[in-house]
Amino acid sequence: MKDDIVSIPISEVFEPRDGCPICRMRDMLEERVIEYIIGAAMMEPDVRQETNRRGFCIDHYHMMMKKRNRLSLALILESHLNEIDSRVFGTNAIPFFGKRAKKQAADGESAADSCFVCEQITVAIDRMLANLCRLWENERDFRALFGEQTDLCLPHFSLLVKSADRAMSKNSAPEFSKAAAALCRESLATLRNDVSHFCRMFDYRNTGSDADWGNSRDSIERAVKWLTSRE
8 A cells, every 4th residue: 555645544434343443543643633733723813713612512621621731621611611701792781681592592502513623623634534435445454354344333434334325436335334344243242141140140150269251351341431432
């Protein structure tokens, strides 16, 4: 497979062959955006304007809170809270009622549901998945690498099939979707067995000191991650 600006980032995500590669892609992009927001972007007025307006979802707030640069997050929150006050409540100290209250509630809901990081990730991952589809279509080595993956979570299986429908030819998209489905179904089969084994281990006949839990002890966590793409 040719190494270039398009293939290298995708190859880096797929080379480990451990877990869902699209989860790794998403995690990589999230980490880069989060580092940028609480770092260099603090000095970029246009980015600050967007983060003030859009805010973040709970997952990305948690990611930022785990970073050491809490002052940057506090400054972002200070500006965002001021923006919320202005957009939702304006200068009116008296609560709205009637149609004004409905608009106020809608503005509040819109502000609470938006996330700057999610929007950035959506754009970036759509672009990378389109490149991934073209690599699979044109590069035999990448097609083999794709087939060697050990896992593909349910949300990212769906995302890959949608991307293939947009980015691939009518001849290639069904074959790619079949390959993605095989990976996802294999993951599902493993999880079903492990979760069922976990349940069986609570039978009184399996409570001895020599009880064999196999790979089932973390099956609940793995099943939730497969279903949601999140730990």
